[in-house]
Amino acid sequence: MWQALDIEAWIAGRRSDLDRVKEPVSQIIARVRAEGDAALLDLTKKFDGIDLEEIAVPKEELEAAYDRVDARLVESLVEAEARISAFHELQRGRDLWLQEMEPGITLGVRTTPLSRVGAYVPGGRAAYPSTALMCTVPAKVAGVSEICCCTPPPVSPITLVALDIAGVDEVYRIGGAQAIAAMAIGTETVPRVEKIVGPGNVYVTAAKMLLRDEVEIDFPAGPSEIAVLADETANPTFIAADILAQAEHDPNAACVLVTTRPGLADAVGAEVERMVAGSERREIIMKALGNSGYVLVSDLDEGVATIDAIAPEHLSIQVSDPLAVLNRVRNAGSIFVGPYAAVACGDYASGTNHVLPTAGYAAIYSGLDLNHFCRRSTVQVISREGLLAIADVVETIADAEGLHAHAESVRVRRKG
Ligand SMILES: NC(=O)c1ccc[n+]([C@@H]2O[C@H](COP(=O)([O-])OP(=O)(O)OC[C@H]3O[C@@H](n4cnc5c(N)ncnc54)[C@H](O)[C@@H]3O)[C@@H](O)[C@H]2O)c1
Ligand SMILES: N[C@H](CO)Cc1c[nH]c[nH+]1
Ligand SMILES: [Zn+2]
Numbered sequence: 001m002w003q004a005l006d007i008e009a010w011i012a013g014r015r016s017d018l019d020r021v022k023e024p025v026s027q028i029i030a031r032v033r034a035e036g037d038a039a040l041l042d043l044t045k046k047f048d049g050i051d052l053e054e055i056a057v058p059k060e061e062l063e064a065a066y067d068r069v070d071a072r073l074v075e076s077l078v079e080a081e082a083r084i085s086a087f088h089e090l091q092r093g094r095d096l097w098l099q100e101m102e103p104g105i106t107l108g109v110r111t112t113p114l115s116r117v118g119a120y121v122p123g124g125r126a127a128y129p130s131t132a133l134m135c136t137v138p139a140k141v142a143g144v145s146e147i148c149c150c151t152p153p154p155v156s157p158i159t160l161v162a163l164d165i166a167g168v169d170e171v172y173r174i175g176g177a178q179a180i181a182a183m184a185i186g187t188e189t190v191p192r193v194e195k196i197v198g199p200g201n202v203y204v205t206a207a208k209m210l211l212r213d214e215v216e217i218d219f220p221a222g223p224s225e226i227a228v229l230a231d232e233t234a235n236p237t238f239i240a241a242d243i244l245a246q247a248e249h250d251p252n253a254a255c256v257l258v259t260t261r262p263g264l265a266d267a268v269g270a271e272v273e274r275m276v277a278g279s280e281r282r283e284i285i286m287k288a289l290g291n292s293g294y295v296l297v298s299d300l301d302e303g304v305a306t307i308d309a310i311a312p313e314h315l316s317i318q319v320s321d322p323l324a325v326l327n328r329v330r331n332a333g334s335i336f337v338g339p340y341a342a343v344a345c346g347d348y349a350s351g352t353n354h355v356l357p358t359a360g361y362a363a364i365y366s367g368l369d370l371n372h373f374c375r376r377s378t379v380q381v382i383s384r385e386g387l388l389a390i391a392d393v394v395e396t397i398a399d400a401e402g403l404h405a406h407a408e409s410v411r412v413r414r415k416g
Contacts, residue, residue, distance in 0.1 A: 001286065002269030005256065005293040011309060014291075015359050017202050017252050018209075018222060025177045025206040032181035037188045043178040050153045055189045057155065057171040065160035074161055080349040081133050081165050087351030088138045091370040098379065104386025108379040113143035116191075117373060118183035119168070120198030120208075121151040121159060123175055125250060125284065129162035130348050134355050134368065135198045136166035142373035148172065148193060150179035176200070177207035184215035197368060199355050202252055218372050219365035222358045223252035226343060227312035227332070229303050229325065230259045234318035235339055239264075240271030242316055242336075242343050243292070244285060251287030257294040258306045265294040304328045311363035313356045314343045333362040387413055 031039040037055060044052050066074060098108035119135035122128045132149065139147045147168045151159055152175020163171055172190055174182060180200075184207075186192030192215070196208060199221035208217045226246040228239050243255040257268055276285050297303045300319065307315060311331035319325055322337045329335065333356030336343050346352045355368035391410050398406035 001289050002265075002272055003293040004265075005295050007256075007295045007306060007309070010256075010293075011360065014254065018206055018220070018359060021202050021206045022210060025203055026210060028177040028203075029181040029185075029207060029210060032178055032187065033185050037190075040174050040178055040182055040187060040189075043176070044153065044174060047176055047178075048152050052153060052173060055172050055174060057160065057173055062160045062164040062171065065157035065164070068157040069161050073158060074165075076349075077129060077133065077158075077162050077165055080130065081137055081162075083349055083351035084133055084137045084353070085141055088141045088353070088370055092141065096379070098381065102386070102389060104383040104389060106381040106386075108381075110377045110379050111374050112377070113145070113374055114139075114194050115144070116146040116148070116193045117144045118193035118196045118198075119147060119149045120179060120183075120196060120200055120204060121149055121163070122198075122200045122204065123152040123155065123159065124201060127156035127159050129156070129158045130354065131199060132159050132162035132168075133166055134353050136163065136168050138353065138368060138370055139197075139373045140167055142370050144373050146170075148183070148190070150174050150183060150190070152176065152179070175204075177203045180204055180207035180211060184211040195372070197355065197372060199358075201250060205358075218355065218368055219357045220359055220361045221355050221368075223250040223254070225254045225256075225313040225358050226316060227256045227258060227307055227310050227314070228316045228318055229300075229307055229329075230257060230261070230264055230318040231300065231320060232261045232264070233320045234259070234261075234264060236264060236267035236271050238339055238342075239268050239316070239318060240275055243268070243272060244275050244279065245342075245344050245347075246314065247285040247288035247292065248279065248281040249284070249288075251284050252291065253284075253288040255288065255292040256310060256312070258297055258303050258310075259294060260297055260299060260303060262296055265296065268294070300325060307332065308363075311360045313358045313362060314346070316341065316343060331363040333357050333367045384413075 041052055044050055096110045098106050100106045117139050121132045136147050148170040149163055149168050150172045153173040155173050182190040183193045183196050195216040197218040205220050205222035224246040247253050247255055307329055308331045313333040315332035316336045317325050326337055334346055347354045353368040357365040391414050394410045395407040
């Protein structure tokens, strides 16, 4: 079960599941486009096995959900919300900054929140109240005016409580590719959004990628992943526990141990086997372990290069001087430094966002943060003095481009 990986072949094949579902997902999108709500009802019956009576969740159902959730769990969600909110508040920049670059020319940036955002909260193989918070709390902090959420039925009351704590405006009980299509295109019940954020399985992720011409998306955030970079000081039990934690999400989840110590790979394998035997989610984990394994490297330089090539969603650094390695890694969605930084801390409550790029996309995208919910406009305030300072440069380049009206728009002002 616990295998050595040919890492180049593994990297080359890691998007095959996503590619495989693009065709069926295109058909789902086409149905939602053509049939609207009727397609949502039919696809929900087909994929979730549920005859939906109403797509929208009424506000009273969110309020009533508190009665069905343990008080300690509600308190934990409130505490997690506060930590996530505090971390994302730190990312807030100035709404407007202006800087005089030279006399008469002041430049700056104005930042404004998006107006309407859709959050996808997964719910197929597990309920994800934590993801409900991760997608919607930063949107609130950024000042997005309308936040809607789609999540598959039956919707857990815990997810409803989390969405209520975060203060979402609308909730729809639809999941999978059809939910992404509904938010991107709009149906009779689900008004379209400007941007979709949130993770999901390969169907959800493929739909986001296929619809990105019509709606802005955050990034591909598919089945969970972890890479662990470990040396002889690492604790095999801690590593195995982190591996199982990500493997239990999805049969398509993937976990890679990159280590300088041959014996560690065996010790982690033994711990994984011991722990998986007692897991309720054994079946999912075993399939995920089929996509997972270890890579032996000669030293930490090769280890860091291997991690950069993998560009994992989560990186756990388990070496004697982890902060030194932190500075050398480039490609990872979220980095967990040292033996006590369990990935589950970031998944739930430390305050960082757990919505992160997968399938190697951490090499080019950043995880969910405040910037995803804002747009920025550059600003210039130019006086006559400033115009005279740059007029010659503008006119010369504009004339050279043959765009004489551009040049003239400055010349008329210079004269005036
Ligand atoms: N990368 C991240 O930031 C991040 C964060 C949290 C969770 N996740 C991932 O989110 C995923 C959650 O997956 P999930 O399945 O539990 O929930 P999900 O909500 O993503 O998917 C469930 C939906 O999938 C659709 N579906 C299922 N089988 C289908 C089929 N054969 N054809 C078409 N559609 C089908 C159904 O409509 C169902 O509603 C996991 O992969 C987990 O690892 C990722
Ligand atoms: N590990 C997931 C991101 O890949 C996030 C999550 C939600 N709940 C538990 N874990
Ligand atoms: Zn997790």
